[in-house]
Amino acid sequence: MSTGGSNARVVVAGFPAATAPASSDSGVIGWGRRVLADVNPNRYVVLIAFLLIFAFFAITQRDHGFLTSTNLINIGRFAAPIAVMAVGMTFALAAAEIDLSLIAVVGLSSLVAAKVVESNGLVIAALAALAVGATIGLVNGMLSVKLRIPSFLVTLGMTGIIGGVARSVNDLKSLPISDEDFQTVFGGKLGPVSSLLVWSAVALALGWVAFAKLRFGRHVLSVGANRPAAKMVGIRTDRVRIGVLLIGSIAAAFAGVMLAARSGVGKHDILADNELLSVIAAVVIGGTSMFGGRASVAGAVVGAVTISMMTNGLTLAGLSVNNQMIARGVIIVAAVAISSREKKEA
Amino acid sequence: MKHTKHQSGRVLLGAVLALGLLAASCGSDEEATSGSAATSAAPAASDASATETAVTGTATSDDPAATADPVTVGPAGETATASSEIVLTDAELATVNEGGFTAALLWHTEGAFVTAVSNGVHAVFDKLGIEIVAETSAGFDATKQASDVATVMALDPDIIVTLVVDPDAGAEALEPAVDAGVKLVLLSNVPTGYVHGTDYVGLATDDLAGMGIAAADLLGESLGGSGKVGYIFHDAAYYVTNQRDAAFKARLAQMYPGIEIVAEEGMAAPARAEEIASAMLTTNPEVTGIYTPWSDGPADGVLAALRAADRSDVKLVTMDLSDNASLDLAMGGNVVGIAADEAFELGRTLATEGAYGVLDKETPPFVVVPAIAVTRTNLVEAYERSLDSEPPAAVTEALGG
Numbered sequence: 001m002s003t004g005g006s007n008a009r010v011v012v013a014g015f016p017a018a019t020a021p022a023s024s025d026s027g028v029i030g031w032g033r034r035v036l037a038d039v040n041p042n043r044y045v046v047l048i049a050f051l052l053i054f055a056f057f058a059i060t061q062r063d064h065g066f067l068t069s070t071n072l073i074n075i076g077r078f079a080a081p082i083a084v085m086a087v088g089m090t091f092a093l094a095a096a097e098i099d100l101s102l103i104a105v106v107g108l109s110s111l112v113a114a115k116v117v118e119s120n121g122l123v124i125a126a127l128a129a130l131a132v133g134a135t136i137g138l139v140n141g142m143l144s145v146k147l148r149i150p151s152f153l154v155t156l157g158m159t160g161i162i163g164g165v166a167r168s169v170n171d172l173k174s175l176p177i178s179d180e181d182f183q184t185v186f187g188g189k190l191g192p193v194s195s196l197l198v199w200s201a202v203a204l205a206l207g208w209v210a211f212a213k214l215r216f217g218r219h220v221l222s223v224g225a226n227r228p229a230a231k232m233v234g235i236r237t238d239r240v241r242i243g244v245l246l247i248g249s250i251a252a253a254f255a256g257v258m259l260a261a262r263s264g265v266g267k268h269d270i271l272a273d274n275e276l277l278s279v280i281a282a283v284v285i286g287g288t289s290m291f292g293g294r295a296s297v298a299g300a301v302v303g304a305v306t307i308s309m310m311t312n313g314l315t316l317a318g319l320s321v322n323n324q325m326i327a328r329g330v331i332i333v334a335a336v337a338i339s340s341r342e343k344k345e346a
Numbered sequence: 347m348k349h350t351k352h353q354s355g356r357v358l359l360g361a362v363l364a365l366g367l368l369a370a371s372c373g374s375d376e377e378a379t380s381g382s383a384a385t386s387a388a389p390a391a392s393d394a395s396a397t398e399t400a401v402t403g404t405a406t407s408d409d410p411a412a413t414a415d416p417v418t419v420g421p422a423g424e425t426a427t428a429s430s431e432i433v434l435t436d437a438e439l440a441t442v443n444e445g446g447f448t449a450a451l452l453w454h455t456e457g458a459f460v461t462a463v464s465n466g467v468h469a470v471f472d473k474l475g476i477e478i479v480a481e482t483s484a485g486f487d488a489t490k491q492a493s494d495v496a497t498v499m500a501l502d503p504d505i506i507v508t509l510v511v512d513p514d515a516g517a518e519a520l521e522p523a524v525d526a527g528v529k530l531v532l533l534s535n536v537p538t539g540y541v542h543g544t545d546y547v548g549l550a551t552d553d554l555a556g557m558g559i560a561a562a563d564l565l566g567e568s569l570g571g572s573g574k575v576g577y578i579f580h581d582a583a584y585y586v587t588n589q590r591d592a593a594f595k596a597r598l599a600q601m602y603p604g605i606e607i608v609a610e611e612g613m614a615a616p617a618r619a620e621e622i623a624s625a626m627l628t629t630n631p632e633v634t635g636i637y638t639p640w641s642d643g644p645a646d647g648v649l650a651a652l653r654a655a656d657r658s659d660v661k662l663v664t665m666d667l668s669d670n671a672s673l674d675l676a677m678g679g680n681v682v683g684i685a686a687d688e689a690f691e692l693g694r695t696l697a698t699e700g701a702y703g704v705l706d707k708e709t710p711p712f713v714v715v716p717a718i719a720v721t722r723t724n725l726v727e728a729y730e731r732s733l734d735s736e737p738p739a740a741v742t743e744a745l746g747g
């Protein structure tokens with residue numbers, strides 16, 4: 001990634017993205033202007049895509065059970081880990097950084113959770129997985145900042161290291177999880193509600209609070225929009241850059257916990273490598289700039305659900321794997337391209 | 347101007363979405379998963395240089411009209427010889443021991459299967475006094491394997507045991523070894539243009555058709571000969587899984603007319619198995635049996651989908667022993683059977699064929715090791731026969747051991 005884009009307009013989280021506090025407007029008039037800015041339809045690309053895709057499959061796949069409650073819940077369940085990762089990736093992209101090691105972190109954390117839970121219970125298992133994520137995120141951040149290596153290069157290299165470690169943890173094999181509490185809390189049902197959806201909502205809430213209410217969120221956007229300027233006004237840009245990679249990695253580690261609980265195993269390739277595209281696409285379609293300075297956590301979550309729904313619909317439609325890949329790729333690339341273009345124009 | 351751009355952007359978005367979704371609707375006509383008997387094509391044909399599974403008397407192994415069992419035949423249609431026939435006499439054993447031979451093992455990847463095969467090779471070579479000077483893994487990378495060949499040739503081995511990742515690239519890579527007179531023993535794949543007895547001394551593989559038959563029988567019997575089944579196959583041109591999948595399908599059609607495959611889905615990435623199975627259950631709730639091409643990954647995903655859908659009634663069969671599927675089988679869950687190979691025996695066979703090579707003893711052109719139909723009853727024994735190991739403690743406990 002670049003060292004910060006030239007976006008003069010800093011926008012923060014929420015759905016739709018809201019104007020940053022960099023604006024000098026205040027009071028009712030300023031609030032009104034911001035609200036009007038927020039209803040700009042160009043920021044609703046993800047919603048348009050969501051509604052279009054939903055409507056298409058609701059019509060064409062109705063007879064195949066697309067609209068059944070079970071299927072709609074499944075769409076949410078499969079979107080949940082991607083959504084959590086997308087929330088984490090939103091921080092990195094908003095700060096004009098990127099983390100390509102997320103999928104490897106997911107695999108390793110799922111194995112760590114699976115190993116630890118059998119002897120130490122679900123809380124320690126989850127914490128151990130998060131600790132792994134935090135350590136990797138810290139290493140990513142420190143290497144990028146201290147050695148002045150772009151984050152995409154650092155995290156690309158770390159992908160190999162983490163992946164190699166994950167492959168050796170259980171000799172490439174699945175590691176079964178027999179702890180039912182772990183499976184219920186992180187991947188099953190809490191009462192009538194899927195815990196996966198609950199954890200996604202928690203991630204969404206935390207991300208929203210960070211961007212909308214905390215100074216850290218504003219600093220992330222400022223660093224992403226213009227790092228030299230952010231430094232000049234006293235923002236500790238190095239800390240912010242390390243912080244966003246830390247958050248991204250922790251989110252990925254938690255996604256690994258969710259996946260391990262959902263599938264009942266830890267495995268180095270529990271999430272396919274190409275799901276990194278889903279994560280980035282979800283974030284960008286959702287309204288976050290690839291070049292920093294703009295973020296929408298809620299948009300990222302809706303983006304994740306949209307991509308999950310697309311995959312689900314294409315599968316229900318009986319497409320071959322090859323055709324699914326083509327259709328999915330076309331739609332994602334187009335949506336990202338149009339989303340990015342409209343944001344530049346906005 | 348700006349307004350125009352926005353409009354055109356939306357039009358473009360709509361058009362592209364429509365294009366992608368149109369592709370969905372077009373594809374669904376030919377490869378529908380629901381309602382009727384599946385019509386999609388069988389997995390990609392096997393590599394021409396590899397051994398093949400065929401239904402006697404027909405060209406393909408998944409012809410529902412076939413009347414004979416699928417059988418595993420060699421690259422040129424050779425009849426398979428059972429691995430139990432590959433043995434050394436005491437005199438031959440002594441001769442090899444005095445030879446001071448060396449060997450290199452060039453595997454295609456790592457994992458439980460390769461570990462068990464390797465253990466089998468090591469056991470025999472230890473007994474024969476053959477020193478293993480190198481053991482490599484190519485990670486399914488033909489270029490890496492070519493590099494491995496070049497590297498081990500510097501160690502001047504007498505025997506190379508290998509599974510070539512790519513038959514064309516492997517033919518090129520192994521040429522220096524063949525020219526140097528190294529005794530080449532092949533697992534499953536034959537390098538393009540290589541001739542038995544001239545370029546390589548032996549070829550051994552799993553009884554892939556036997557595994558498909560075993561899986562079909564396990565599912566057919568658990569369903570009592572009738573029911574509706576979902577078939578998840580490996581959607582890749584990968585010889586081993588293609589042959590096993592095809593044999594399963596052929597056997598099911600042939601022996602269990604009361605069982606109908608109503609949903610058929612290809613799977614390229616194991617991580618997507620859960621989504622595929624969930625969609626299958628949504629579209630075809632009447633399914634009471636599912637087949638997955640292997641256990642470690644795909645069966646895990648299907649088990650997760652069944653758990654989420656509260657479908658404890660669905661019977662699952664799969665291939666190859668894995669800890670999670672074995673645990674489910676031991677606990678009396680969805681998994682009713684696993685078709686496994688005898689990987690350790692495969693290693694023993696390969697190593698013995700290597701000894702045949704240094705003794706200039708003629709080998710059969712094509713050798714197969716038997717398949718095992720694994721149920722809860724023989725699970726412990728199957729681990730020993732297949733992987734040369736005990737089951738994990740959790741499995742033993744679930745069996746009441």
